[in-house]
Amino acid sequence: MVIHGPNLNMLGKREPDIYGTTTLEEVNRRLKNLGDGLNLEVETFQSNHEGRIVDKIQEAAGTCGTVIINPAAYTHTSIAIRDALLATDMTVIEVHLSNIYKREAFRKKSMITDIAVGQICGFGVQVYYLALEAAAKILKCAISS
């Protein structure tokens, strides 16, 4: 499961100097293609609403082993998303297009990092593809152990 938080539907148009020019549709399409190659079923979801993201995490918990999440601005504020992730057995991989440690002070704090297996940030849309490869490795290890 790949979850994109608020304003990521604007990817490609939104602050392209920071977030790049690739659209979310292109990212999702590439993730599904990469997933086919890795033998992973990839579902993608975007919402601008905190509660909808919580609902999706709860829903995914029954069927998905791993969640790749870019909580966007909710990264820095959402105890609800943190708690929803904690309530599941899913492995969490946190991603950010930008390097959140190189930006405003308020972006340095994440509610998710300490409950994630890892965080990838700063490489633009590549962060999603790198996270999918990490997810494939983690799931493969879980199956073979």
Ligand code: DQA
């Ligand atoms: C972001 C970083 C957040 O601070 C910001 O609010 C976003 C996007 C990123 O992908 O770099 O919306 O998560």
